[in-house]
Amino acid sequence: MATFDSENAAHLHRELHSHLPSDPALRVKTLESLAIERGLVAPQTVDAWVEAYSEHIGPKRGAQVVARAWLDADFHARLLEDAAEAIKDLGFQGSATGHLKAVANTDRQHNMVVCTLCSCYPFSILGMSPSWYKSAEYRARAVREPRQVLSEFGVALADDVAVRVWDSTAELRYLVVPQRPAGTQGWSEEALAAIVTRNSMIGTQRDLPLEAS
Amino acid sequence: MFQPDDPLAPPQPVFDEPWQAQALALADSLVNAGHFSAQDWARTLGAALAAAEARGAADTLETYYLAVVDALERLSAQQAGISRQDMDQRRADWEAAYNRTPHGQPVKLEPSA
Structure with missing residues (x-):
């Protein structure tokens, strides 16, 4: 039937030109619009969060904390x-x-x-967690064979250095304070913060090179 | 996979797709607003990740963020009063809105109800 064919053609045409977002994008859009409509979150909250975490909040805050701790023994203790x-x-x-x-x-x-459970991470001071932190492999192996995992990150630990693995939870998240490298005497807090890397604050890096990365 | 960051590499975007950031943002906002607890979020996300692993999903960021969306839907239904039926209806409304909006124009939702 001609009408059927033309409707079908029109449908196909719409499909071809459809710019429907992907399935997960639609699912998130659905939830976000319902949450806003019902007053569960404020309209600009999600956009502001995305902007902040995509562009502004990185591991810099954690690095400042570490630098302050290196310089100020009282702060370090607290x-x-x-x-x-x-x-x-x-x-x-x-x-x-x-x-x-x-x-x-x-x-x-x-x-x-x-x-080990999911991906709890102190993101307000370290920014978004790296993708490997969220991987099933890291979550499983970090506790089972931490030395092996560390060696894959390029960390060669001497036998007399013990490894302690801290398993984050929703209630408790961790920040590793790496050791201050030799040769940084007299450096400013800002200069020290510049050499502190994200991985060193997760503990998948141990020695910090003196050049800012 | 377990390589330290290459300081010479150009900076990578934090998220592969905008929906990944939006999903995490929505989850964190709902936790901060007290609609679900951080513990329940961690537990539900952990279960979704375990389920993905159990069915043999690849160990990728895509799999991770799909688990985030699964967990978000589950907890929204259980604790934030957003039923699966509400979700299905709203999803259909969004699809209709995208399909009727000419390319390049802002997509506006006009719920059928």
């Missing part, structure tokens, strides 16, 4: 005692850091962070 409270000195209080624990590397101990 950071290890109660990190969520101490980082308020730098204005970094935030919901995701409500329960934050700082763990310091020493000559005898290396700290490494994972979330």
Whole structure:
């Protein structure tokens, strides 16, 4: 039938020119619009969050915390005692850091962070977690064979250095304080912060090179 | 996979697709607004990730963020009063809106109800 054919052709034409978003994009759009309509989240909240985390908040905040701890013994002590409270000195209080624990590397101990359950991460001071942190492989192997995983990151640990793996939860997230490299005496807080890498604060890097990365 | 960042490589975008950022943003916003707890979010996301692994999904960011969307839908239905039926209806409304909007124009939702 001619009518059927032309309708069918029109349908196909629409399909071909359709710019429907992908399935997951539509699912998220659906939830977001319902959540806003029902007043569960404010209209600009999601966009503002995306902009902040895509462009502004990176591991720089964590690096500033580490640099401050290297320079200020009192701050260092307070950071290890109660990190969520101490980082308020730098204005970094935030919901995701409500329960934050700082763990310091020493000559005898290396700290490494994972979330075996999902991907809990102190993103308000470290930005978005790297993709490997979210991978099933890292989540499983970091606790099972941390030395092997570290060696794959290029970290060669001496036998007398113990590895402690901290498993993050929704209630408690971790920040590793790497050791201050030799040769940085007299450096400013800003210069020190520039050499602190994201991976060193997750514990998948141990020695910090003196050139800013 | 476990390579430290190459300092000489150009900076990578944090998300592969905008919906990934939006999903995480929505989840975090709902937690911050108290509609679900951080513990429930972690538990539900953990279960969605375990389910993806159990059915042999590839260990990729795409799989991770699809689990985020699964967890978001589940918890929204369980704790934020957004039923699956509401989701289906709204999804159909969005598809209709995209299909009737000429290319290049803003897509506006006009719910059938």
